[in-house]
Amino acid sequence: MADGSANLDKASEDQICIGVLALQGAFREHIAHFRKLPGVTATEVKKKEDLKDLDGLVIPGGESTTMALIAERWGLIPELRSWAKGGRPIWGTCAGLIFLADRASGQKEGGQALLGGLDCKVQRNFFGAQINSFESQLPVPKQLQPFEHGPAKYRAMFIRAPAIMEAGPSVEILSEYRLSAEEQAVTEGRECVAVAVRSKQLLATSFHPELTEELRWHETFVDMVRRHQQGDKPGVNGRSPSSASLNSMSSQRSQSDGLRPADMPVYGTRDRL
């Protein structure tokens, strides 16, 4: 009995709790992904009390103006700001990236409340309207390479997606999207935009890993959370994942290079090979 309870204590020590802002958008999909990872509890955040025991927070994709309006109406903006001030890890996907950015263009009239903290300028709807949504296979960034499993490309879903147009010196660019000649014609010849970045405890992606079978972005965020708990700095190039996350990683992937998984083939492709 005594041994059993000691094991339980150990298990709960390693357990981390990730909250996903659940006001609007793709929060259920994120929660389902996190729940596939051992040692991770994932929970919805709808009110300030839900922030209390979290180790990490995700701001999902959806519609950033609507999400900001609901958060304001429910009095959550100051609570989120003070939670973020603690330097705890936050991951913003798509609308969540807009939420985290210090500067945004293409906002609706009157703008929207941004949480800020990420020294970036994002352009809302950079890749066009809903009808222009697409998916692409992008090279796995070297910062994810320590997790050496799965294909060398990851599947990125861009849904009315923003792009990161400018990034400050503290921001590490994890992934870029190379623009086609056609796309460059409307971006004054700019060749690529950033679509995934990390800065201190913040991770931000333009695309939606939670809508694919890809788990490596979720594993990366879990690793950031564990490192933060251990008082460690966020991972830098070439560093191996924390031992706890190595233990938690699934070593098998059903995908193989070049094969599109049969999860959500909903959009046309713009592959950058």
Ligand SMILES: NC(=O)CC[C@H](N)C(=O)O
């Ligand atoms: N899929 C998304 O999260 C789209 C974000 C949307 N373009 C916005 O401004 O909020």
